[in-house]
Amino acid sequence: MSHTTKASGQRQLWHQVTLFDGARTHDTPMTVVMNEGRIERLLPSEQVPTQWLEDGSIAGQGGVITPGLIDCHTHLVFGGNRANEFEQRLEGVSYADIAAQGGGILSTVNATRAATEDELFASAKPRLEALIADGVTTVEIKSGYGLSLGHERKMLRVARRLGSELPVDIVTTFLGAHALPPEYKGRADDYITEVCEHMLPAIAAEQLADAVDVFCENIAFTTAQCERVFQAAQKLGLSVKGHVEQLSNQHGSELCARYQALSVDHIEWLDDTGIEAIKDSGTVATLLPGAFYTLRDTKVPPIEQLRKAGIPMAIATDANPGSSPIFQLTLMLNMACTLFRLTPTEALQGVTSNAARALGIHYTHGTLAEGRTATFCHWQVEHPAELAYSIQPNRLRQRVYKGQITHNSQGGSGHLFEM
Ligand code: DI6
Ligand code: FE
Numbered sequence: 001m002s003h004t005t006k007a008s009g010q011r012q013l014w015h016q017v018t019l020f021d022g023a024r025t026h027d028t029p030m031t032v033v034m035n036e037g038r039i040e041r042l043l044p045s046e047q048v049p050t051q052w053l054e055d056g057s058i059a060g061q062g063g064v065i066t067p068g069l070i071d072c073h074t075h076l077v078f079g080g081n082r083a084n085e086f087e088q089r090l091e092g093v094s095y096a097d098i099a100a101q102g103g104g105i106l107s108t109v110n111a112t113r114a115a116t117e118d119e120l121f122a123s124a125k126p127r128l129e130a131l132i133a134d135g136v137t138t139v140e141i142k143s144g145y146g147l148s149l150g151h152e153r154k155m156l157r158v159a160r161r162l163g164s165e166l167p168v169d170i171v172t173t174f175l176g177a178h179a180l181p182p183e184y185k186g187r188a189d190d191y192i193t194e195v196c197e198h199m200l201p202a203i204a205a206e207q208l209a210d211a212v213d214v215f216c217e218n219i220a221f222t223t224a225q226c227e228r229v230f231q232a233a234q235k236l237g238l239s240v241k242g243h244v245e246q247l248s249n250q251h252g253s254e255l256c257a258r259y260q261a262l263s264v265d266h267i268e269w270l271d272d273t274g275i276e277a278i279k280d281s282g283t284v285a286t287l288l289p290g291a292f293y294t295l296r297d298t299k300v301p302p303i304e305q306l307r308k309a310g311i312p313m314a315i316a317t318d319a320n321p322g323s324s325p326i327f328q329l330t331l332m333l334n335m336a337c338t339l340f341r342l343t344p345t346e347a348l349q350g351v352t353s354n355a356a357r358a359l360g361i362h363y364t365h366g367t368l369a370e371g372r373t374a375t376f377c378h379w380q381v382e383h384p385a386e387l388a389y390s391i392q393p394n395r396l397r398q399r400v401y402k403g404q405i406t407h408n409s410q411g412g413s414g415h416l417f418e419m
Pocket of ligand 1: 075104105108178215243246291318320321322323324
């Protein structure tokens with residue numbers, strides 16, 4: 001068999017689709033051509049050679065194509081759940097009060113420490129499958145509920161294993177500085193020393209983490225303590241990022257900017273000085289509307305200022321058992337628009353190109369372009385804005401991951417498009 005025959009035999013087309021490529025929505029009907037696992041061409045449908053339509057197979061027609069979605073901030077691996085605290089909060093106890101009473105993150109730490117690797121894998125898998133069914137093809141997963149080398153390592157191994165067993169790219173982040181473990185009560189600086197001198201080097205040596213995160217907050221670690229973690233990460237050549245300015249302004253964003261952090265996450269309390277600092281550092285502003293919603297926050301991140309400063313904005317689920325028990329990224333598109341007033345285009349950039357940037361993988365992920373690995377979603381909607389506009393599951397018609405169709409459905413009850 002000649003090479004040409006083989007190549008054209010494998011050509012698959014998504015014809016006359018509305019294309020959002022990660023940056024913009026094309027205004028003419030487009031055709032996505034896949035060949036040997038790559039995007040061979042992205043071209044206006046009217047320019048598709050007739051021969052291709054005859055030879056190649058039409059894998060889809062009509063609807064919308066976007067890059068595979070990227071959830072760039074999750075705590076997907078954890079033991080137990082916190083439905084009891086949900087009830088407490090409904091009775092008026094605050095998230096910070098629950099944390100101060102030894103609940104919150106620490107109750108998940110207890111449950112995570114008690115779980116085996118297999119148990120953590122089994123509980124995380126359906127959560128990841130929910131994201132996958134919603135069009136997600138890359139997920140960042142943080143540690144941070146182990147808070148000792150052994151348990152943090154266990155979490156990160158589970159994250160890596162999820163990526164090897166399911167059709168999804170997993171990016172791992174070491175979040176040893178998430179909360180103070182009970183055995184270090186009153187000795188936060190000593191715990192940070194343990195993180196910097198023992199845990200982080202061991203995790204780096206095993207290549208279990210792609211980046212390092214911290215929780216810089218009055219209920220967590222000080223800016224000075226977070227800086228020590230960043231210094232240790234920098235020495236090991238690992239990129240950093242931070243949970244900053246979520247509940248108060250600790251100027252964590254300025255710290256992040258000084259260490260060229262990949263992203264500053266939450267940032268409800270980000271002020272002008274913080275914006276000025278991250279403006280030129282290449283740092284992405286990651287918005288987590290699910291946590292804002294769950295905690296019934298009222299302080300909205302400074303969207304207009306971020307927009308004016310040209311700072312890229314990403315959106316993620318922050319999927320975790322406490323402040324954001326949410327495993328649906330398309331719902332975050334809606335919340336980013338409804339709660340934070342992003343435009344649907346900004347929201348879509350936030351789960352594609354800008355989310356890739358927040359993970360430092362934008363050279364390979366988050367944008368559809370000729371020559372790239374074919375990882376994309378075919379949606380049963382007529383315009384990309386609909387993905388943000390309505391809250392509706394089962395709109396994913398096909399999910400293509402690294403050239404393989406890993407999901408194929410008619411999507412709900414309607415049959416909008418002819419195959
Ligand atoms: N901020 C968050 O939103 C999560 N961690 C963090 O530092 C919440 C974690 C939790 O409540 O379990
Ligand atoms: Fe988080």
